[in-house]
Amino acid sequence: MSPTTRELIVRGARQHADRIAVVFGDRQLTFAQVDELSNRLARALAEVGGTHRRRVGLLVNNSLLSVPVDFACVKAGINRVPLNARLSAAEHTAMLTDTACEVVVFGADLTDRARELAAALPGVAFVGLETSLGTEPTLMERAAKAPATLPEVAVEPDDVILTLFTSGTTGTLKAAQHTQASYAGICRNVLLNLLPATREDVMLHAASLIHASGVFVLPLWLRGGRTVILPGFSPDPFLRAIAAHGATAxxxxxxxxxxxxxxxxxTTTDVSTLQRVIYGASPMPRPVIERAMDLWGRERFWQYYGQTEIPLCIAVLRPEDHAGDRLAACGQLAADIELRLLDDQGREVADGEAGEIVVRGPSATAGYFNAPELTAQTYRDGWIHTRDVGVLDEHGFLFLKDRTSDMIISGGYNVYPREVEDALLTHPAVREAAVVGTPDPRWVEAVTAVIVPAGGATGDDALRAELTAHVTAQIASYKKPRRIVFRDAVPKTAVGKLDRKRLRADLADR
Incomplete structure (x- = not known):
């Protein structure tokens, strides 16, 4: 039996107590301080209803408390439900309702959103980390009075500790469930395949710790490395932070x-300490990676391919393979991952032929929350069906060929066309809407909407601006159309369904 995530957290604290673990701005915490604070926060969460196996929403941005709060939830055996702050209030409400969260912890900078959600969800308790919506004590005030010892919780390897939302193939919400065992499996996957962390490593985080960036925290913690957290990403401050903190990854x-x-x-940033530039989440434009390698050196760049359902890496493209045709590959398979390529009949394809990528490994999630049909489609006989189509070459390099779904990856975020189309169709000037991804030098794929105007509406720049604002008011801003094209009709299949493949090809030709 492998150790649980809780055990790995306890182990790291014991081994590296006096070292600096977390840095945010001019504040820092040692391993012992993070350990003690997370123990206190775990007990404080229990006071407000966050007990073993209960689902607790986390409405927090990157901060000094990000790691202690996450560790507190794991220690308490809580099933945490992170809420991406970039999403709309309607999306947050749907997530909290779907998962039946009875408690939400919110950061001070998101107090207004918490107040808005509290009005919509009167049955949910909203507890501020450092601020309060009323007269109730904050979570930090409760933690200050709580014992500093590890709470006694009989966690099990299959306890769900993270319910992570992403969008479904039709734009409906889906939430992958990580357990004590599977999240520990991610830690091993990262250490084995991507980042063999040491006590000397310093990892700089600007992306939200909710998603891929957050999975590097535990490997660094276990090996005694340092986690430096920025509030968000902006190019110049990020580059300055690399040198200021001596970032190694x-x-x-x-x-x-x-x-x-x-x-x-x-071109002038001091990157002498930087050993690994790890990237993934969406396809990399070749001119971008070539320019980056020219300036910073090929030896620093590591690409991973993975999915929310089985993070972090299914395949890894190492620095020495960042050349020639292999720049188009995802890399070679991770050591702890099994992969098969299947045809539409579920049979393994011949060598060199394309097939759906089907994988399994210890970092796999335990299905989707409250979605038995979707779980049955994706998780079959211990294998995860990714809906991606790939080919393995004679040297074991995996090349992605297509998606069996219509998901758009724009700027590293998943965007599902149906969700954007539904928002567009609520505007009176829209008769039909079709959304696809088109190549873009900055966003990799741009969310592109083809609109058939309703009678009397004029397809011009004024309507483009109006439709963009209309979508942004309903869903997250990063999902809005970057391009809007007006047409008399959108292509359909013989049975009247929207033909996205034909539409993408037509837009590409133009």
């Missing part, structure tokens, strides 16, 4: 790398 999505290479200080 960073994790970025391709759009971030694009923004960095366009920043004038990219």
């Amino acid at each position: 960073i994790n970025l999505v391709p759009t971030m790398i694009q923004m960095l290479v366009e920043e004038p200080s990219f």
